Amino acid sequence: MGLEESTFRDVVCTVCGCCCDHLEVTVKEDTVVKVKNACAMSTSKLLNYMNERIMKPMIRRRGRLSGCSYRDAVDAAAKILLKSRSPLLYGWSLTSCEAVEVGVELAEEVGGFIDNTTSTCHGPTILGVHEIGESSSTLGEVRHRADLIIYWGCNPIHAHPLHMSRYTLLSKGRFRKSRSERTLIVVDVRRTDTAKMADMFIQVEPNKDYELISALRAAVRGDEIEQDEVGGVPTDLIEEVAEMLISCDFGALFFGLGLTMSPGKSENVDAALSLVRDLNSKTKFVIIPMRGHFNVNGANNVMTWMTGYPYAIDFTRGFPYYNPGETSAVDLLARGECDSALIVASDPVSNFPYKATCNLTSIPLITIDPHITPTVLCSDVVFPSALVGIETSGTVYRMDGVPLVARKLVEPPRNIRSDIEILRDILRRYRNLKRLGR
Amino acid sequence: MSREIAILNGTVFDPTNRIFGERMDIFVKDGKIVGSASSKAQRIDASGKVVMPGGVDIHSHIAGSKVNSGRLLRPEDHRKDVEVKTPTTHSGVGYSIPSTYTTGYRYAKMGYTTVFEPATPPLKTRHTHEELDSTPIIDKGCFPLFGNNWFVMEYLRDGKVEECATYVAWMLKALKGYAIKIVDPGGVEVWGWGKFLRHLDEKVTHFNVTPREIIRGLCKVNRLLNLPHPIHVHTNNLGNPGNYTTTIETMDTVRDMANGSKPIVHITHVQFTGFSGSSWLNLGSGAPEIAEYVNKHGHVSVDLGQIIFGDTTTMTADGPFQYFLHMLTDNKWVNMDVEVETGSGIVPFQYKRSNYVNAIQWGIGLELALLIKDPWRVFMTTDHPNGGPFTYYPRVIAWLMSRKARERTLSKINRTARRRLTLPSIDREYTLEEIATITRAAPARSLGLKNKGHFGLGADADIAVYDINPSDMDVLRRKPAKLRRAFGQACYTIKNGAVVVRDGKILKSPFGRTFYVESQTKPEIESNLLRSIETRFRDYYTVGIENYQINESYLRYPAKVRCEAEI
Amino acid sequence: MSALELTLRRTVMAPLYLDIISPDNLSGKRWREIGDYIVWEGNRKVKLRSLFKIEGEAEANLQDTLIEIVGDMSRARRIGYRMSGGVIRVRGHGGLYVGESMRGGRIIVDGDAGPWLGANMAGGTIEVSGSAGDHVAAASLGTDKGMTGGTIIVKGDSGSQTGAWMHSGLIRVSGSSGMFPGAHMRGGTIHIIGDCSGRAGANMRGGKIVLSGKLPTVLPSFTFEDIRSQTRVDKDNVEGPFYVFSGDNNEGGDGRLFIKKASNPQLKWCEKFLEV
Ligand code: SF4
């Protein structure tokens, strides 16, 4: 890639789960100089991805992180894993499917746990699906057909900025041409910017989503609700909403962390999935989780096809075993059950609960990340890595499971490798050491 | 380095080359069948054993978004069947929706070396390829879904068959697909509105085209493109009592396009569309009628979709049928509609011997296999995992080969069903050469895979050696358990000239190839078409055409099959 | 009756898979043989001897077998897995999945127990002197069958989803319980003597939940039936009066919630539906 200015079209964005694929990115001298069609979040990432980068591998010596050769870092990482009885491999939603595939192989080889960030965002969604299933569709179906759209416990204006214009309310579909042909209902605990665009905003009391969904299910069934209000919402209004749900031609319910991370978690999702399932006996209705990271869905998919399970997989006994709560990262760490960890493109030190973080920082920690993060600073071995979708290519899965290839646009800084390469090298070194019996 | 193998003294079944159980040697060099081998060749003593080409599965749901959603839906399915890591294999889970590695290993252990995933939503075909590339040992390919595709329906509505053909050719190339798959034509589009479509001549809402027109149109397209495999059809009305008439009507609707003796339409998992009767209470087997039609008409082939009693996971692109199954069973349900193209559904299901309907279904599959006379036009499948997991193939083989095996199961099924089935009165027992035909030679021919399913010189060295002594056949027929064991665990499986399985154990697991079809249409026709679809693409899809196409370099070992289009 | 005593020798920093420890596996075995048993400690196989000091003897007769485990087992899993008779007593934290798929006999935990206590239990008795984690008596992921028989008694508190997917049997919690006791319940009885954080009986289709303490609110998909002065739990009479609700209507259910009137004045509104 040379000095000439060149423009890439149809670039896949690697920020949020919308995986918008219509970006135009102009590159000159191996840096991004212009971004078109993207949202602010995406533009900012593409223009600033060189900030706070790690430029060389590091190892902790006498309490301090200091630069080292790549070989030494690989060797140190392999040795940590080799000594470990219960290693945890965590992260995986900000990297490519190809890297996750190597990650699963590594986890199997070292006899450890592999978990992705799902366990702290949409894990409950998956637990709900195990029980109920889900009636879903790709986003294009919503664009073409939906006359009723619900955002529940999510705020796409800020978290998924182009979701509405590309896929839902403001998009132009075959059977729905404009905003006026669609109705938007927003359910949230506060009047978010998304709520301001709604035809109907329903303010639910904090942590009362479950009650409200139960009431809606009852109203959809045509049952009488004996209470005057549920979760702060008057029963009359609930009945009115139920009528709207039943009488639409094609409804789509999107939900976010407001549902999955408020008390009740998987049961909240369970209820939402059940509501949508019930509605299908009256009309057409789909439900789609608003996945956050650009490839968290891909990580789930790869792990599922390789092991049968989407996250929180235990390989310690040589076969895949799955039980979130028992085998998920936060819970393992909270019980102090891991004796080393490898983190790929994630920052658990900033995000995990206190007790889990304490245990995480007290065990040998290997981190692969493009940027300096609190987790990197607590690590014993650090690998700088190339950014997927900017400096290296890879497959990613949109929130609705549509697979896309995020392309390489520029060369990574010198000596900076992709996650795949680093993981493969660690795996190779591990196998060698094991064969030599060290 | 040349890799040579000599398989000596086996009893060889190679129906394609009219070898029906002859004692002979088979030689392998560099992954191909050759006429002789040097003294350095690895020698395999196959005396007292049966040697067949590697198995070819024409219809088995092993990869892609729907299969993976099935895995995600059912942790309980995996927990009861796990594979522990060994020095030669990865760990995994099994039962009805095995993980990718396990899928490859288990097929290889049964002597199967080629498997086709029969339903990939085009928009998610990249996912299908990722999984196929993660499935070791076997060669594979996938059939993109076309029966509810907006472009296809519009071209056919407007009578633009040639444009449609050009589009299909481009799609197969862009997706690295192998054949035209049609599922519930028009019905899945209507299901996009939560509605049902019941007749071949009912118009698809908003598209003004009928299932019959879609089937006929795509059949013509298939012909224009000279694709190696005929249109692969999952008919309308699947799972409804009386649907055998839809099956016959579907076969008959393309009769006038027949092309010599070569089948031009393949009806898949025909058991599921072989119901007679008008309700669940008087449900019966439509197998005799369907078999009669197939026997009289050379333009049709079918595969069984045999059911196996027990727990499994049903998954099809037939969204409305899966919803119906969910309502019937109250079991958990996944639905996934895919913009512009198709849909899919998943429901766990238990086939029970005591259940009248299930028992009839079991009978329909076997009746079809036994009443259709020409083994070259009926292939063994369970529509994995819809009828049951592919790991039960040995059981199906035993039912086909041994009247005794059938009688044993018959004695345990629902009594009313037993009374109403023709099956108890059928004496036919498949011979080994017929088994070799329906499990490898015929599906390979139907797929147009010239180097598969036989031992002609230059054929791919995909070979299965089974511990069956053909001179003991009479004994084996009385001991079906032995027969099952023999077909369940190959003594040797050789894939592409390498011994990958010995005595049912995996020795190594190289990755196989992915077949896809390129039917070259005239360049100017193609570029005109591309221009016209490019403008519509962003209107129809939520992704760009650039990101929709899959480069050949995306596949691990792509294997292009070329054909000449007539346009 | 002599006891087999296993005393933990060292701290364990990895998951410990102890499904082998059950009277069914150990009765009639000599301590030497038992010491040679192999279990997984994380990804390593270790001998029981290296983990535990093994003393005493296991009775030959299953029903008479008593196994005592001393030490903090909080990182252990599945003590008493599938046991059908005899007694296990844990002095210390019992770990995860205590008594999973238990079919008979008795487990006593002198201390707390982790999540999935008595998951898939089919028979026998578990008593926990301390508190239990989430998912007491739960079903395996993806299945709709949790506890099908037996008794679980928790003296302290229990976590959320106590008795989810329960089909039969009895759970009694003396302390308080988290959310969703009896979620998806099909049958059996749950008695929470302390307070419950809410959503009792969500999606239940059958069975009975008795709440003697406070419940914030009843789900809108339940129907108020009646006021009863008392109700039976196992062989005991529990004094009320109780508000009785049926549901969960969303699942076409016919379960019963008994909610103590005295502890729940906020539910007084339902009295207006009383037929006069
Ligand atoms: S909405 Fe999400 S995917 Fe689309 S451009 Fe913005 S950050 Fe990227």
Ligand SMILES: [Zn+2]
């Ligand atoms: Zn199929």
